[in-house]
Amino acid sequence: MESDVSAAGVLDRVGLGLWTMRSMALVPRNRVADYRAFGDDAELAERLGFHSIWTAEHRIWYDGWCPSPLHALAMVAGRTTRLHLGTAVLLAPQHDPAVLAEESAALHRLSGGRLELGVGLGHRDVEFDAFGLRRDRRGRRMDEALDTLAEHPGPPIWIGGMATPALERAATRNHNVLLPQTLTPDAIRRAVATVRGHDGWTGTVGAMRDLWIEPDPVRARALRERFRRFFLEEAGWWVLKGRPAFEAPDALDAQMDRIVGSALIGSPDEVAQRLRELLEAGAEFLCLRINFDMVEHAELQEQMHRVAEDLPQLLADAMALAGAAR
Numbered sequence: 001m002e003s004d005v006s007a008a009g010v011l012d013r014v015g016l017g018l019w020t021m022r023s024m025a026l027v028p029r030n031r032v033a034d035y036r037a038f039g040d041d042a043e044l045a046e047r048l049g050f051h052s053i054w055t056a057e058h059r060i061w062y063d064g065w066c067p068s069p070l071h072a073l074a075m076v077a078g079r080t081t082r083l084h085l086g087t088a089v090l091l092a093p094q095h096d097p098a099v100l101a102e103e104s105a106a107l108h109r110l111s112g113g114r115l116e117l118g119v120g121l122g123h124r125d126v127e128f129d130a131f132g133l134r135r136d137r138r139g140r141r142m143d144e145a146l147d148t149l150a151e152h153p154g155p156p157i158w159i160g161g162m163a164t165p166a167l168e169r170a171a172t173r174n175h176n177v178l179l180p181q182t183l184t185p186d187a188i189r190r191a192v193a194t195v196r197g198h199d200g201w202t203g204t205v206g207a208m209r210d211l212w213i214e215p216d217p218v219r220a221r222a223l224r225e226r227f228r229r230f231f232l233e234e235a236g237w238w239v240l241k242g243r244p245a246f247e248a249p250d251a252l253d254a255q256m257d258r259i260v261g262s263a264l265i266g267s268p269d270e271v272a273q274r275l276r277e278l279l280e281a282g283a284e285f286l287c288l289r290i291n292f293d294m295v296e297h298a299e300l301q302e303q304m305h306r307v308a309e310d311l312p313q314l315l316a317d318a319m320a321l322a323g324a325a326r
Contacts, residue, residue, distance in 0.1 A: 008049075010319050011310035014289045015116075016045055016304065017054035017088050017208065020307050021066045025294045031064070035072065036299050042076040044301060045083055048308040052084035054287055055212075056092055059129045062198055063234070070103050077111040077294035085111060088178060088287060089120035089160035089206065092133055093141035097148035105154035115155035118178050119145070121166070139165060146173060158206060167191055171198035181208040181289060182262045187283040192282030199236040206285035207278045210263040213271055213306045224265050230294040231259050268306075 019038050023029040038055075045053045055072055058065035064073050073085040079220060085107075092100065107113040119311050121138045122128070128135040147167065149157060154229050158169035158178040170177045177195055179188055210227075214220040231251075264271045 001105065007312040007316040011049040011308060011317050012051050013228075013285050013319055014307075014311075015052035015054050015084070015206075015285070015306065017056070017287050017289045018088070019053065019055045019066070019072075019082055020058075020293075021055075021064060021289055022242055022293050023064045024035040024233055024293055025063075026230065026232070029293060035075070038072060039075055039079045041291075041301065041304070041321045042080050042083055044304055046080045048304060050083070050304075051285075052086045052287075052307065054116075054118070054274045056088050058124060058127065059094075060126050061124065070107055073115070075105055077107065077114065077252035081112075083112075084114045084116050084285070086116035086158075087118045088157065088158070089118040091127070091230075092119040092145040093138040094122055094127060094133065095145065097145040100145060101152040101154065104149070105152040108155040108163065113155075116158060117149075117155045117275075118158035118160050120160035122265055124323035137244055139242070142169070146175075161301045162196065163188065164190060167194045170203060171195040171201045172308070174203055175202055176203040176206060176210065178206045178284075178287065179283070181210050181257045185277045188278060188283055189279040196282075202314075204284050205282055207283035207288055208287045210259075211271060211288045211290055211307070212263070212292075212303060213263060213268055213310055219267075220266050224260060226294050227263060227265065227292070228256060228260050230292065232256060268310035268314060272311055275311070276314060276318040279315070279322040282322070286324050289305075 019041065020032060021029070021034040021038070023031065028150065042053050055066050055069045057067060057069045059067040069090055073087070076083070076085055104115060104117050117135045119142070121142055125135055128138070133141070146157070150173070156176060158176040159166050160178045160180070162180055163182055167177065169175070171194065174308070177191065179191055183191070190205055195201055195203065195205065212223055214223055264274050278286070288307060290307065291300055
C-alpha cells in the first residue's frame with residue numbers, strides 16, 4: 001500500500017458494515033424494507049467516498065440474518081459503480097465449493113472487479129445440523145472451498161478469524177486477513193506478526209470495530225447501555241451454547257465486557273484515538289461496524305455522514321504510517 005495518505009484518501013481504506021438484515025426479538029424488523037434500505041445505504045456510502053460496504057450471513061436461527069449475501073450484493077452492484085462489495089463473513093464450509101466459486105467469480109466480473117470475498121468457518125451448530133454437515137469437519141471443508149476458489153479467476157479473499165489456523169490459512173495461501181472487532185491492539189499485533197512471518201505473504205490486514213460517534217457524553221453513555229442490552233440477546237445464546245443465562249452468568253458477563261469494552265463510542269477525537277491504536281498495531285484496513293439493528297435508519301445514515309466528515313482528518317497520518325510499515 002502507498003504510504004502517502006491524505007485526509008481525502010483515508011476513506012479508501014475504510015469499509016462500513018454490517019448489513020445483516022436481522023430481525024431480533026427485542027427489535028423486530030421489516031425484511032423487505034431492510035433490503036431496500038441496503039441499496040439506499042450503499043448509494044450513500046459511495047457518494048460519501050467509502051471503499052466498501054459489507055454484509056454477513058447466518059441462517060436457520062430465529063434472528064434471520066442475510067442467508068444469501070452474494071445475491072444481496074448483486075443488487076447493490078447494480079445501484080453503484082465504484083463501491084466495493086464485501087462479505088464479513090460468508091460461511092464457506094456451508095456452501096458447495098464449486099457453486100460458491102462460480103457465483104463469486106461471476107459477481108466479481110459483472111461488478112467490474114468489486115467483490116471482496118470474506119470467508120469464515122461458522123460457529124452455530126444448528127446451521128451445520130440443518131445441512132447435514134459435521135461442525136468438527138468445517139476446517140477441511142474450508143480448505144476444500146479455498147482450493148476450489150483458487151481454480152477460478154475471482155475476487156480477493158479475506159480470511160475472517162483470529163485463531164492460529166485461520167491466520168495460517170491466510171498466510172500460506174496469500175489471502176487477506178479480517179480480524180474480529182473484539183481484538184485488543186496487542187492481539188492485533190500478534191496476529192500481524194503471525195501472517196507477516198510467512199515468506200511471500202503480500203496480503204492486507206483488516207480489522208473490524210463496532211463504532212458510533214456521539215460527542216455528547218450523556219447520550220454516549222445511553223447508547224452504550226442500548227448496545228449492551230442488544231448484544232446480550234445475541235451473545236446470550238451463542239456464548240452459552242443454548243443454555244439459560246442463569247447457568248453461566250460469569251461467562252456471559254465476560255463476553256459482554258469484551259464486546260462493550262471494545263466498542264468505540266464517543267467523540268470523534270476519542271474514537272479516532274482508539275482507531276489509531278489499531279493502525280499502529282498493524283491494521284491497514286478498517287471495517288467499521290455502525291449498522292446495528294437497534295438504531296433507526298435515519299440514525300444510521302446520519303452516522304455514515306459523521307464518520308465520513310469527522311474521521312478522515314484525524315486518521316490521515318496514522319493511515320500513512322500503517323502503509324509505510326509494509
